[in-house]
Amino acid sequence: MRQLSLLVLGIALLAPAAASAQSRQSERDAFTLSERVPVDKWIRVRNINGEMRVRASNSDKVEITATKTWRRGDPKDVSIETKKSSDGSILVCAIWANTNTVCTEDRYSSHNDDRRDHWNDRDRNDVAVEFEIRVPKGVKVGVWSVNGGVSVDGVTNEVRAGTVNGGVDAVSTGGPVQASTVNGSVRATMGRLDGDQDLTFSTVNGSVVAEFAGDIDADIDLSTVNGRFQTDWPVTISGRIDPRRLRATLGKGGRRIRLSTVNGNVELRKR
Numbered sequence: 001m002r003q004l005s006l007l008v009l010g011i012a013l014l015a016p017a018a019a020s021a022q023s024r025q026s027e028r029d030a031f032t033l034s035e036r037v038p039v040d041k042w043i044r045v046r047n048i049n050g051e052m053r054v055r056a057s058n059s060d061k062v063e064i065t066a067t068k069t070w071r072r073g074d075p076k077d078v079s080i081e082t083k084k085s086s087d088g089s090i091l092v093c094a095i096w097a098n099t100n101t102v103c104t105e106d107r108y109s110s111h112n113d114d115r116r117d118h119w120n121d122r123d124r125n126d127v128a129v130e131f132e133i134r135v136p137k138g139v140k141v142g143v144w145s146v147n148g149g150v151s152v153d154g155v156t157n158e159v160r161a162g163t164v165n166g167g168v169d170a171v172s173t174g175g176p177v178q179a180s181t182v183n184g185s186v187r188a189t190m191g192r193l194d195g196d197q198d199l200t201f202s203t204v205n206g207s208v209v210a211e212f213a214g215d216i217d218a219d220i221d222l223s224t225v226n227g228r229f230q231t232d233w234p235v236t237i238s239g240r241i242d243p244r245r246l247r248a249t250l251g252k253g254g255r256r257i258r259l260s261t262v263n264g265n266v267e268l269r270k271r
Contacts, residue, residue: 023071024069024070024071025069025070025071026067026068026069026070027067027068027069027075028065028067029065029066029067030066030067030068030075030080030129031064031065031066031080032063032064032065032066033062033063033064033082033090033092034061034062034063034064035061035062035084035090036060036061036062036088037061037062037088037089037090037136037139038087038088038139039137039138039139039157040138040139040140040157041085041087041088041089041139041140042089042090042105042139042140042141042142043062043064043089043090043092043133043135043139043140043141043142044089044090044091044092044105044141044142044143045064045091045092045093045131045133045142045143045144046091046092046093046094046103046108046143046144046145047093047094047129047131047144047145047146047148048094048096048108048129048145048146048147049094049096049126049127049128049129049145049146049147049148050069050094050128050129050130050131050145050147050148051130051131051145051148051149051150051151051166052130052131052133052143052144052145052148052149052150052151052161052163053130053131053132053133053151054133054134054135054141054143054151054152054153054154054155055132055133055134055135055153055154056134056135056136056137056153056154056155057134057135057136058134059134059136060136061136062090062133062134062135062136062139063133063134064092064131064132064133064134065131065132066080066094066129066130066131066132067129067130067132068127068128068129068130069127069128069130070126070127070128071126072126073125073126073127074125074127075127076097077096077097077098077125077127078094078095078096078097078125078127078129079094079095079097080092080093080094080095080129081093081095081103085105089105091103091104091105092131093108094129094131096125096127105142128147128148130148131143135154135155137156137157138156138157139155139157140157140158140159141155141157141158141159141160141161142159142160142161143160143161143162144160144161144162144163145162145163145164145166146163146164146165147163147164147165147166148163148165148166149163149166149167149168149169149184150162150163150166150167150168150169150170150179150181151168151169151170152169152170152171152172153169153171154171155171155172155173155174156172156173156174157172157174157175158172158174158175158176158177159172159175159176159177159178159179159190160177160178160179161177161178161179161180162178162179162180162181163181163182163184164181164182164183165181165182165183165184166181166183166184167181167184167185167186167187167206168180168181168184168185168186168187168188169186169187170187170188170189171188171189171190172189172190172191173190173191174190174191174192174194175190175191175192175193175194176190176193176194176195176197176199177189177190177199178199178200178201179201180200180201180202180203181202181203181206182203182204182205183203183204183205183206184203184205184206185203185206185207185208185209185264186201186202186203186206186207186208186209187208187209187210187211188201188209188210188211189210189211189271190211190212190213191213191271192213192214193212193216193255196254196255197255198255198256198257198258199255199256199257199258200258200260201258201259201260202258202259202260202261203260203261203264204261204262204263205261205262205263205264206261206263206264207227207261207264207265207266207267208259208260208261208264208265208266208267209267209269210257210259210267210268210269211269211270211271212268212269212270212271213270213271214270214271215233215250215251216233216250216251216257217250217251217252217253217254217255218249218250218251218253218254218255218256218257219247219248219249219250219253219254219255219256219257220235220246220247220248220249220250220256220257220258220259220268221245221246221247221256221257221258221259221260222245222246222247222248222258222259222260222266222268223244223245223246223258223259223260223261223266224244224260224261224262224263224264224265224266225244225261225262225263226262226263226264227261227263227264227265227266228265228266229246229265229266229267230265230266230267230268230269231246231248231267231268231269232268232269232270233250233268233270235248235249235250236248236249
């Protein structure tokens with residue numbers, strides 16, 4: 001989770017967003033977007049505190065709505081910024097005020113010299129932003145949060161999804177898919193594998209499941225400390241068998257597919 005590492009110090013201080021749902025206030029449609037994104041270009045959405053949900057669009061546009069919820073914070077302290085690239089790709093970022101945070105296609109970063117004091121100043125801001133994202137056929141999707149689960153379905157092209165605290169469930173009828181978290185399980189499902197791009201699915205606390213349609217040619221690397229391995233494909237293993245790590249070849253080999261966790265099972269499944 002390199003793109004989120006600069007903000008991990010703030011995670012614990014943002015955690016109150018999950019508390020006492022009954023007493024939380026909300027602002028629906030705090031942000032809306034309806035834009036065309038060309039086929040094979042990206043819609044990228046980055047968030048710090050809140051869940052992300054991606055589904056298929058019924059139109060030819062990317063449609064995004066954001067709902068802010070809070071218990072004692074000020075929703076005006078969180079803005080949502082957009083940037084359109086020359087190729088038609090769009091970046092959407094939730095920005096918490098006075099955090100000196102910069103959001104790019106690759107990551108959040110902070111220019112504050114003392115990040116711990118910086119987050120202590122904001123410890124009463126429990127505002128969460130929940131994104132609902134609708135995506136037409138052919139558009140690539142990148143969605144990342146820090147505190148909050150990520151769910152992707154109905155996509156037909158490449159997906160990159162990640163968080164720190166929460167599960168990731170990413171499905172594409174096309175592909176490829178990359179997915180990762182730290183605290184939570186990962187499940188990735190894809191319909192086809194074009195090209196030779198390496199794929200990574202990882203967590204620390206949780207299981208990792210990757211599902212592929214049809215036969216694949218790949219070199220696989222499965223690792224867990226407290227869990228078990230499972231694969232629906234016959235594999236070719238050379239050398240000594242390691243109970244914590246499985247390196248093997250599927251079919252003719254080729255791209256590297258890595259599934260890793262510390263506490264949980266690792267499963268490579270055929271759809």
